[in-house]
Structure formats: structure tokens, C-alpha cells
Amino acid sequence: MTSSLLLGLIGVGISASRTPRMHENEGAAHSIPTIYRTIDIAEPRLAEVGLEELLTAAIRLGFDGLNITHPFKQRFIDLLDDVDPVAARIGSVNTVVIDAAGKTTGHNTDVTGFAAGFRAGLHGAATEVVVQIGAGGAGRAVGFALAELGVGELIIADTDIDRAAGLATDIGTVTGSRVRARAIGLDELEGAAASAQGIVNATPVGMKAYPGTPVDTSVFGSDTWVADVVYFPLETQLLAEARAKGCRTLDGSGMAVNQAIDAFELFSSQKADPQRMRETFLSF
Ligand code: NAD
Missing domain, CATH: 3.40.50.720 (NAD(P)-binding Rossmann-like Domain)
Structure with a gap:
């Protein structure tokens, strides 16, 4: 079993993201110490750093995974060793798993996340x-x-x-x-x-x-x-x-929470608790 997780989110203007807290809380609940950092390209210290350099740094520093958000989801796909069929079909990744050997695999849990949120919130529509x-x-x-x-x-x-x-x-x-x-x-x-x-x-x-x-x-x-x-x-x-x-309506929390639930499972091989993830998301 994963003994700890070092994760990050790469994007622009992400300081208010609720994703780090969802992963850190869920990791703690599974007794997996989890550190999740935002890597905001809008910060001056990162302004000159390319995506490839960031990915290489994350691999070398022992990151277990990354989430990728606006505006890099499409560009990141070309940097990875492997891409799962869903992400390859849509041409973008929001989740990258880095294995012990440093091999990177891209996924798109926005797709599975929206679908799961829809099934739960608009069942039978x-x-x-x-x-x-x-x-x-x-x-x-x-x-x-x-x-x-x-x-x-x-x-x-x-x-x-x-x-x-x-x-x-x-x-x-x-x-x-x-x-x-x-x-x-x-x-x-x-x-x-x-x-x-x-x-x-x-x-x-x-x-x-x-x-x-x-x-x-x-x-x-x-x-x-x-x-x-x-x-x-x-x-x-x-x-x-x-x-x-x-x-009948469905708000944006369904997709946001479920993309994190699916990403947590990819990072940790553990099932996240949907209720707990949702409560963490709503606790901001
Ligand atoms: P984006 O800029 O990549 O895409 C927005 C698209 O909407 C563009 O193609 C634009 O041309 C179009 N558009 C804008 N105004 C329009 C209008 N009045 N009529 C028709 N088309 C219009 O942005 P994005 O990354 O796709 O984000 C869109 C929204 O989704 C944001 O509010 C973002 O926060 C949200 N989002 C939510 C989740 C979630 O998990 N719930 C995940 C990702 C993004």
C-alpha cells in the first residue's frame, strides 16, 4: 500500500482551488500522509519555467502524481510516457500518475467525474x-x-x-x-x-x-x-x-468532487469516500 503521497496541481490562478484540501483530507482518512502543492505558473518565480521542466522536476523530486488544469490540459498530453484511452480520445489530461520508476501516465477524470456526478444527481433523466x-x-x-x-x-x-x-x-x-x-x-x-x-x-x-x-x-x-x-x-x-x-438541476460540484474522487483512486489505489470528499469540498 502507498505509504505517503506527494501531489501537485499545475495551472494558472489556482490559489483558491479546493482540490488540494480534498486530497490531503482523504489521504489522512486512509492513514496516508499526503502533501498536495499548488504549482501556479502565474507566480513570478515560475514565469520562465516550461511545462517539460516542471514535469521533469516533479519526477526527480519524487512526486506521485499531478493534476493539470486550465490552460495546460491539452498541452500536457504530449509530454507523457503513456495516456489512457479516454484521455487520448478527448486529447487532454487532468491527472498524471508518476510511478516508482518515474514513468508518467495521463488520465482525464473530468470525463469520468462529470459522468459520475450526472448519474448521481440526475439519475433517470x-x-x-x-x-x-x-x-x-x-x-x-x-x-x-x-x-x-x-x-x-x-x-x-x-x-x-x-x-x-x-x-x-x-x-x-x-x-x-x-x-x-x-x-x-x-x-x-x-x-x-x-x-x-x-x-x-x-x-x-x-x-x-x-x-x-x-x-x-x-x-x-x-x-x-x-x-x-x-x-x-x-x-x-x-x-x-x-x-x-x-x-431538475445539477450544480458544478458533482463534476468537481467526482474528478477528485477518481484522481485519488489513481494516485493511491484506494477508494475515496464520496460523502467525505463532498463535505470537504463544501467546507470552504
Ligand atoms: P474555456 O475558456 O476553455 O472554454 C469556455 C468556452 O465557452 C469557450 O469555447 C468559449 O468560446 C465558450 N463561451 C463563452 N461564453 C459563451 C457564451 N455566452 N455562449 C456560448 N459559448 C460561450 O473554459 P473552461 O476551462 O472550459 O471553463 C468553463 C467553466 O467550467 C469555468 O467556469 C470553469 O470554472 C468551469 N469548470 C468546472 C469544472 C468542474 O469540475 N465543475 C471543471 C473545469 C472547469
């Missing part, structure tokens, strides 16, 4: 037609997770139509999935949302810096379900308006 808004970093993970969840038709909108179209094409190559994915322009969004069973927001709209809703919620019926990946704040305007209409 109809998924014949789903509209997804946002096809960036989080949106790519959400789109592949929705395909894995068995969505029939996935309609993707993004202010950058090429990004939405690229994601739709990539999702279409998933073998064994029944999903038909297509991109639409923002001018078609309300019409598509009006006839969809579910809506997923994977844009930053709803955060303090990006107020409002990404779609006009007056088109939702009371039987539309609505999921948001934003978790600062958990109660976005989109979810508040949807709930006021009687819609």
Missing part, C-alpha cells in the same frame, strides 16, 4: 436530445461524458462555432456510442433548447466575472433538466432560474 453550451476545456470533457452516458442527439453551441463543430466531429468518432453530435450557431440556441430534454452549461457564464445566463431560460419547460459546470458560485443564475421553473 431523459437524454434523447441534449443541448450543450460551451466547447472549451470543460466542454470537451462534458461532451465525451454525455456520449458515454448514452445521449441520443447532442447539440453543441459555442461563440466559437469552429470549436463547437470540432468537438461534434471528435465525439462522432467515438466507437460504440449511439450519439449524433452536431454544432449550431448561437442564433439557433433558444430554438434548440426549447425542444431539448436537457441543457448543460459548460461556459464560464454564471461566474462573478461573467454574469447572466448563457441561454434564455424562458424557453425551458418544467420537465427540462439543467446542469452547470460552474462551481464559483454553485448557485448560478441559470440554475436559480431553472429551479424557479420547477426544473
Whole structure:
């Protein structure tokens, strides 16, 4: 069994991340002393350091694993010795396991995390037609997770139509999935949302810096379900308006907690306790 864990999160502007505390608390609960450091590239002392140099340093210093976040998830994939099939398909990693010999393997627990959060929070929701808004970093993970969840038709909108179209094409190559994915322009969004069973927001709209809703919620019926990946704040305007209409909703904590649960298992080979991880996440 792992006797201790040295972990880190590489990203930009990550000082408020709740991920370090989730891993340190969970490690302690399993009697595995765990140190989890944020490695924020926005800090002046790291400004000149390349990703490859950081990874090499982490391996040499004996790190057991890393989480990778915005804006490095796609770039990091090329630096690794091995990449699991889910991460390879989506083209980004958020978790890197470093074994005792220094070999690195990339995973994407955003995909499995969104899927697990969806199964727990929107169990039994109809998924014949789903509209997804946002096809960036989080949106790519959400789109592949929705395909894995068995969505029939996935309609993707993004202010950058090429990004939405690229994601739709990539999702279409998933073998064994029944999903038909297509991109639409923002001018078609309300019409598509009006006839969809579910809506997923994977844009930053709803955060303090990006107020409002990404779609006009007056088109939702009371039987539309609505999921948001934003978790600062958990109660976005989109979810508040949807709930006021009687819609089932899922906030961004499902994805955030479950990506950490899956990463903890990859780092430690131990199962994390979902309730404890969630309580730690919400305790900030
Ligand atoms: P990103 O910049 O990579 O992607 C955002 C995408 O949304 C872009 O493609 C952009 O063009 C599009 N977009 C922005 N405004 C839009 C609008 N009004 N209509 C349509 N498209 C629009 O950002 P990201 O890393 O994907 O993060 C998005 C959000 O997801 C952030 O709030 C982030 O905090 C959150 N997030 C949550 C989790 C989680 O675990 N819950 C994980 C990752 C990211």
C-alpha cells in the first residue's frame, strides 16, 4: 500500500482551488500522509519555467502524481510516457500518475467525474436530445461524458462555432456510442433548447466575472433538466432560474468532487469516500 503521497496541481490562478484540501483530507482518512502543492505558473518565480521542466522536476523530486488544469490540459498530453484511452480520445489530461520508476501516465477524470456526478444527481433523466453550451476545456470533457452516458442527439453551441463543430466531429468518432453530435450557431440556441430534454452549461457564464445566463431560460419547460459546470458560485443564475421553473438541476460540484474522487483512486489505489470528499469540498 502507498505509504505517503506527494501531489501537485499545475495551472494558472489556482490559489483558491479546493482540490488540494480534498486530497490531503482523504489521504489522512486512509492513514496516508499526503502533501498536495499548488504549482501556479502565474507566480513570478515560475514565469520562465516550461511545462517539460516542471514535469521533469516533479519526477526527480519524487512526486506521485499531478493534476493539470486550465490552460495546460491539452498541452500536457504530449509530454507523457503513456495516456489512457479516454484521455487520448478527448486529447487532454487532468491527472498524471508518476510511478516508482518515474514513468508518467495521463488520465482525464473530468470525463469520468462529470459522468459520475450526472448519474448521481440526475439519475433517470431523459437524454434523447441534449443541448450543450460551451466547447472549451470543460466542454470537451462534458461532451465525451454525455456520449458515454448514452445521449441520443447532442447539440453543441459555442461563440466559437469552429470549436463547437470540432468537438461534434471528435465525439462522432467515438466507437460504440449511439450519439449524433452536431454544432449550431448561437442564433439557433433558444430554438434548440426549447425542444431539448436537457441543457448543460459548460461556459464560464454564471461566474462573478461573467454574469447572466448563457441561454434564455424562458424557453425551458418544467420537465427540462439543467446542469452547470460552474462551481464559483454553485448557485448560478441559470440554475436559480431553472429551479424557479420547477426544473431538475445539477450544480458544478458533482463534476468537481467526482474528478477528485477518481484522481485519488489513481494516485493511491484506494477508494475515496464520496460523502467525505463532498463535505470537504463544501467546507470552504
Ligand atoms: P474555456 O475558456 O476553455 O472554454 C469556455 C468556452 O465557452 C469557450 O469555447 C468559449 O468560446 C465558450 N463561451 C463563452 N461564453 C459563451 C457564451 N455566452 N455562449 C456560448 N459559448 C460561450 O473554459 P473552461 O476551462 O472550459 O471553463 C468553463 C467553466 O467550467 C469555468 O467556469 C470553469 O470554472 C468551469 N469548470 C468546472 C469544472 C468542474 O469540475 N465543475 C471543471 C473545469 C472547469
